[in-house]
Amino acid sequence: MARSPSRAPQRLTAVRRYLEALQVNAILVTFLPHVRWLTGFSGSNACCIIRKSSAALITDGRYRTQAKEEVHGFKIFIAATSIFEELKVRRLISRSARVGYNPSVLRVGELENLKLLFPTVRFVKVRNFIDDLVSIKDETEIRKIRKAVSISDAVFRSVLPLIKPGASELDIAAEIVYQHRRRGAEADAFEPIVASGLRGALPHARATVKRIARGELVTLDFGCRYEGYHSDMTRTVAVGKPASRLRRIYDAVHKAQQRAVDAARPGMKGSDLDSVARKSIASAGFARFFPHSLGHGLGLQVHESPRLSALSTDVLQEGQVVTLEPGIYVPGVGGVRIEDDVVIRHWGAEVLTTAPKDLMIL
């Protein structure tokens, strides 16, 4: 179980700074990763209400003990019925308040429910500023991500001997999830992807009963959680010597990925970094086979700000942790993806993932 972050008071202060700028009396936080970032609470049902002079976490009876253990600096309320009802019962929102909420997470029905419970309150959309705050990691957070990355790196090495003709994708996924926990991870970041041969052309294939054959490429995309923070890595390996066409695909992805690593720096737009990798892949003739974005922020969520895509207007900042994961997927042929987790430093990208990127022929 993760302990409450020691940075919780600074984070609360950082959020409170927005009360005035956004012209609201309170900010309602319903998105669980944001609740966790603010309070340390890791349960599955909660919201926070933050006012100038008070801050409260509301959860339900299942989490009475856990909330007391995890949360400091917030008053804790256990909802008798629903967490929104409890806001009313406990008078945590004053009758004439303007309350800011995040429209990208609050559901239409939830907003209606709030308006029914608080007919005199103005609920106002505010931009998702917590995403921006969350994206900048302090060194304590980076240490947790680094640990999660090192666990996954070790797991990658430990499963290599299993990747051979006749092994099923699920056998390898089973070993990944087992080794994650044996090496101290709390959980997988997501269900491991193990995609061999033609299935490598499905960017988000899960592991199946398919057995690996000689000459195939195998893409492994997996990650874990350590004290709430995630790793996310991808490597593509060859089982026996691959056909020259697959080798060309591999080299194109490898080059594009390395170019992205070399180019990343604070102040750069997410779309520009995406473009570095995309142009590299295009110059190798595979432009139309890279159908996803270059990467994404990583932290308490597996996917968070900033976005590194062709349309992203996010600007990279020091302290952000992002994935760099170009891929090429050719239907009927196969696919390759290579993904590192990197910290944006003032001088560029510090690569956390240590697994080799030269093609491994097993």
Add this chain to the structure above:
Amino acid sequence: MARSPSRAPQRLTAVRRYLEALQVNAILVTFLPHVRWLTGFSGSNACCIIRKSSAALITDGRYRTQAKEEVHGFKIFIAATSIFEELKVRRLISRSARVGYNPSVLRVGELENLKLLFPTVRFVKVRNFIDDLVSIKDETEIRKIRKAVSISDAVFRSVLPLIKPGASELDIAAEIVYQHRRRGAEADAFEPIVASGLRGALPHARATVKRIARGELVTLDFGCRYEGYHSDMTRTVAVGKPASRLRRIYDAVHKAQQRAVDAARPGMKGSDLDSVARKSIASAGFARFFPHSLGHGLGLQVHESPRLSALSTDVLQEGQVVTLEPGIYVPGVGGVRIEDDVVIRHWGAEVLTTAPKDLMIL
């Protein structure tokens, strides 16, 4: 990878029947488990638009190949930018349409985005009727759930030898997730709960590095996914002879769980079934230590309709699959939960979970 359900055409027909009753020209489905139920598509980004004469699935470029493999009976569109933009580009919503959406899943920002894209369209809230349709399983679905349950049952038996003094909770969680995949599951239904000793008083404790000691109870709550469908089971076992107080807690939960199994039948309100277990626990003197609901529907989601809680107005129907999982959690003492998955049949509850419920002393 799950194949598209053979029942997809009937499901589409069932949804279309609501067009007239709800007085809409189209129904927009954005909730992924509903998209999967309707179309067979198992990717992570998609929506459907269902009209009288056409039905379309919109996803993104990562899923081009996968969507073709999984989806039948729907036109497939690959979004150039966002899936909602694609609705506009492909003119999948006519200018004067009334389009029904589910306010309990659509986000405020998504609705605004839709209104901007389609200024002449009326977007109207419709009740969550798909939840009701999804809750009634056909025999093909029940077969998949039964298979998922049997995998988890076998995993329970296989981890019993590991539950002994000195083993950590994470060691046991590692074995559960490994064995799930070795026995053919696609994934875990959720991160396994392994809670020993005093941690058993946290209803939703995850596994930690804590080591098991003699005399402790250990609660294991886990499940897996098979062809998209889930299992969810809980057993509490004793490591060595437990204190008489723990034994009394166990017996109270066991009795309450069995009473719920015996009472369940079609036509019964969810709140009434919850009450059967709750009264049983209260009569043993533990009323205030059962802080959660009795159970929930189970299928493509781990938690779905119907709800079995004190406030539930859902009425049990033949073909629904639900969990029955009362628990008692006494801070500073420990906890017990016992959970079966059952199918509601015309004659009562068919219990799918086969692991013993008499207290096992390991």
